Amino acid sequence: MEQFDVIAANSIFEYVKPDIQEVERLIRLQGLDSHPDLGKALDVLLSSGGKRLRPTITILAGKSLKADPKRILTMAASIELLHTATLVHDDLIDASLLRRGSPTLNSQWSAGATVLTGDFLFASAARLSSDSTSIEALKLFSQTLRTIVNGEISQMFTSRCKPGMDEYYNRIYAKTASLFETSAAVAGIIAEAGKQITESLSTFGREIGMAFQIVDDILDFTGDENVMGKPKGSDLRQGLITLPAQLFFEKFPTHPLVKKVLETGCLDDKNDIGQMVSDILKSDVIEQSYNIANDFIQKGNDALSPLPDNREKHMLISLAQSQVRRNF
């Protein structure tokens, strides 16, 4: 990888702020010609935070390639809206009451209204995406949604508490990395930057998306419960074996609780789960997980070498690196 000064994440977010504001305006516009409660739902969803990482990637990649800003911002809005739509349905399905500390839509609305709001967001994302006037971007967009949903269905129909490294990587690709991949690739498509550049961006997005989800899964063990808004090891409590647990299982196959999971399935006893979380934290699997996340980041950043060497490319690289250091 080329050498350059790391750019602080804050100054990156500051740099794209006007663009992100435009993205948010485009999203809010979708509520204008619809039922007032849909507009309200959009406001709530937008104001409940989120780092807007996906549109930030699209915007930086677009700027780096001098793509048409209007089409880039439209596509960035479409991607954030698609992401939001999947969260609305996910929270409903998981019966989650809070997201980023704010009440979820399903905690306040009926299941029916929540399903329909998600559908409306999907439709609005598709409409915005068609405004970007690139059939290729739209194909990618709809295929990504298929990948995400197919991943969730597969997870739903697969037995819980079943370790498996391939399954884990497939799951986080479908769940997270596929949309990061698309967020980056669409900039290459809109810029008409050619196959090599677009594939470089795909790889960048995919690899940092994998890292992003791994860090999320690490923080589920290490994060401050007050900041995260959920107890440590909540994935494990839901029967989801993420990377740290996966590594722990491989490393300590004779650990009594590991044997219990392998033999009988999920740990239902709260004390057992607490014990396993504490043993995972005491082991070096967290550090190993960070190393794996860093490898993904490295591969993603390396993939960017065919891109023109400009400020926005350095921002993409720095942004990727900052994701491993985040604590929420």
Add this chain to the structure above:
Amino acid sequence: MEQFDVIAANSIFEYVKPDIQEVERLIRLQGLDSHPDLGKALDVLLSSGGKRLRPTITILAGKSLKADPKRILTMAASIELLHTATLVHDDLIDASLLRRGSPTLNSQWSAGATVLTGDFLFASAARLSSDSTSIEALKLFSQTLRTIVNGEISQMFTSRCKPGMDEYYNRIYAKTASLFETSAAVAGIIAEAGKQITESLSTFGREIGMAFQIVDDILDFTGDENVMGKPKGSDLRQGLITLPAQLFFEKFPTHPLVKKVLETGCLDDKNDIGQMVSDILKSDVIEQSYNIANDFIQKGNDALSPLPDNREKHMLISLAQSQVRRNF
């Protein structure tokens, strides 16, 4: 309207049969690269019948305009899939156990799996639609989904058992006519037939879509309960005032049950509902409703006059007329 021999609905469906089979093949293909249970769900949804009216309209309009058959069939499949996706979520929201006499997906799967299957169908419809390689068709497509969902949300947030002719027409436009409109219009777009022809097709689709829903609403009162698979007046039982009831309310404002609804809202008593259904059937509002449906059909068929005068155009007109005579 031009004069011509009416073509029997059966021979129309026979004429498009190979095309409809190709549409079904394209839809089934969507299940191939996904979780096996999604493929199974697609099979169940396809085999549970349905008249394929929407793709039939797209196919006939496409043939009439000599549009590229491959792109027409792709778009027709996309439209049928979008329709199916909305039904999957509707049945879940309404907790319906049967559709066309077959068990609904939500009667057999968890709510979560049903939400996700609908999402997968939306995504697959969007992917197929992007294969038709027309941005304009895609815009129409996503806008139609927004209209349908917005209509459902509006209905959900509006008090039930509230008569209103404008509300009724707005509701059936969003629920049904908007997708008929798009089914017809996309053929004009794909054929690059120009604004006048495409708008003619839009009008045709919209008007016969309105008629189609009115006939559905009439059959809810008059249909054979064994054929329909639901009791007479099921809309009224759910607090939905459709055209026949609407006309009855306007004509007999002093009818004791009409007064009861206007003063206190929904009829909850089963005997009251039975009485109102029977009084509606005895009055002439059913005939009046058919007349209104016929007016829509007439307007729709008249709109086709700019189209080339060929066999497929006559089939579209005959198909529209046959919808008023159907009994299920």
